[in-house]
Amino acid sequence: MNQKCAFCGNLFKKRNGTSRYCPGNSCYKEAKKQRQKVVDDLLKSFRKGIYQNLKLFVSLLPKPGSVSRPLSEMLIKGFDENAFYGVVIDKQKRTWQYVGNYLFNISIENNLKQVNIYKQ
Ligand SMILES: [Zn+2]
Numbered sequence: 001m002n003q004k005c006a007f008c009g010n011l012f013k014k015r016n017g018t019s020r021y022c023p024g025n026s027c028y029k030e031a032k033k034q035r036q037k038v039v040d041d042l043l044k045s046f047r048k049g050i051y052q053n054l055k056l057f058v059s060l061l062p063k064p065g066s067v068s069r070p071l072s073e074m075l076i077k078g079f080d081e082n083a084f085y086g087v088v089i090d091k092q093k094r095t096w097q098y099v100g101n102y103l104f105n106i107s108i109e110n111n112l113k114q115v116n117i118y119k120q
Helices: 026-058 071-074
Strands: 002-003 011-013 065-070 086-089 095-099 103-111 112-119
Touching: 002 065, 026 095, 026 103, 065 071, 071 112
Parallel strands: none
Antiparallel strands: 002 011, 065 112, 086 095, 095 103, 103 112
């Protein structure tokens, strides 16, 4: 029985075991390298997003308090709504994402998306 390599697509003779790649190690190694690169790139863009958000939040709200800005304006300044460490829910059942000691969420006011930033 022939099997198609999961990496290069070449057909190879199926041996015992459940290898998804051509005989030899190169396709297996290459596939692994590519998977790692996807993870590395994701981490890199995540870190970049976190850094951009923190930098932006510090410039908008250097001291404890809160501030709201239109999402469109925030996006131009490099805001990344997917870059946060975790989520908290406050007493009013509102969800906040946190980055460092900043919390943010997005609300809709007068059909406009607003980014609300809060610093403890
Ligand atoms: Zn292959």
